[in-house]
Each structure stands twice: as C-alpha cells, then as structure tokens.
Amino acid sequence: MGTYGPSCRNDTCHAYLQTQMTYNTVLASLVKDDVVLSYTSPSTRLPLACMSASEVVAGLPYGTQGILGLGNSSTSFVKAMVSSYKIPFKVALCLPSKPGNDFGAVYIGRGLPQNRKDVRSHWGGTKISNIIPYTHLETSIYKALAKAFVGKAQKRKAVYPFTDCFSYKNFGGKSPMEKETPVISLVLAGGVKWDIYGPNSLVKVKKTVLCLAFVDAGDGPRIPIEIGGYQMEDNLVELDLDASKFSFTSSLFRHNSSCSGL
Secondary structure, eight states: OOOEEOSSSSSEEEEEEEOTTTOOEEEEEEEEEEEOOTTOSSOEEEEEEEOOHHHHHTTSOTTOOOOOOOSSSTTOHHHHHHHHHTOOSEEEEEBOSSOSSOOOEEEESOOOOTTOEEEESSOTTEEEOSSSSSEEEOHHHHHHHHHHHHTTSOEEOOOTTOSOEEEHHHHTTSOTTSTTSOOEEEEOGGGOEEEEOHHHHEEEEETTEEEESEEEOOSSOSSSEEEOHHHHBTEEEEEETTTTEEEEEEEGGGGTOOGGGO
C-alpha cells in the first residue's frame, strides 16, 4: 500500500487493483466506512475501494454506479459480512432472465435446499463467470454440442457472436422445456450433471431466428469451458467459499418458478 492521499476522502491508502471486466490494473483508494443495510442494526463497517468513474464502469451496462464484490478478496462484500456476523462463507446467486425491474436475488450465509447437487470447484479447466454473457467452449466441445441441435432444425445465417442459428419455428413455437429442444448435460466431478434446458441454451436474436447461445472459443483457449451469465439465468447457484464447492438447482422453470419470483 502507498501513502495517504485525498482522492475519495482524506486519509485513504492507495493500492493497485485489477478489475475483472477489463483486467486493467488501476490505482484505487482503500477506505473503511459504516454501511447501513436495511435489515441490520447497527451499521456494519465495510472495506471500500474507490476508483474513478470511468475505471469502475468500463465494460458494464449504462447506469452502473459501482461493483459489489461477492468473491474471496480483501474488498469482498461477502467476506466482510461473514466476518461481521459470523455466518457461513457462502453466497447464492439467482440471475433473472427478464429485463426491467426484475432484479433477481443474492443470499449470503445461507445454504440451498438439501436436494441440491454439489461439486468441488476447479473441475478440469472449467470456470464459472457471470462477467461474460454466453458460455465459451473450446472448438471440439462446441462442435459436439452443436451437432445435437443442427440435426433438429433448419439452419439460418449466423448472427454474431454465435455460430449456429436456426428457424424460430423449429423451437420457438414450442415450450423450450419440452423434449423437442435437446437438453445439454455438463457432467462434472463424481458424475454429477448440470442440465441446461432450452431457455438457457437458445437465444432469440431476430423475430424468426434463434441461435445456440454458446460461443466457439477456438482451438486451445486458456479455459476450455467458461460458463457465462446466460446459462446461469433462472438457475439458483451457490458458492461455498470455505469448502470450495459449487451447488446448483438447474432451471427453476422446471419447478414453475424463476429468479424473478424469489
């Protein structure tokens, strides 16, 4: 850490931080301040990292005011809550699929129901990242996946960033949860499967066109499978940061629910 400086407020310490959106290293001011949460009393003292507005929101949607850390880092909101309230070091995330005022949900310190599926994290070159919009797959993995869809629908011209697109009438006229849409099963450690259904495997890009919502990452990417935000929508997932476990429910649509309804 560097010397004291007057950027966000007086008597702040400087540190170099890297943002996960751009991977640029920026100079930030580290402070601790009192934060009042709607359901807690008294206030909670949390660490904050202050950067210029352009550095904070680079690559994020318009209107973004900042970033809330949910991982295991020195400025993580979750880590501060766990330390303050002596709760389990867990965070559960439910991303909504509907735009607008549906915000989804984040749960800190609580577990998923007992019928969840658990796997150890860091399985064989697979990464979970809600920073990228769609899952990236190494070319041979992508081609094997696309083959199951190509044989069931009429092809359409590809729409960037996707490689395989289809006529909407082949899948769109039916419920994406029905058997006409192939179910993608990611087989994880111990034989546990994460089933990905139509709402998370196909995306409507035009009135008459659906595309396979996966990106061909080419040959030899650094991470062969990087699961993106679209595949996590309306799936309740939990990260147990103490046990290095990832838990999930698969699509909540199968239970007549969604992340918007939590």
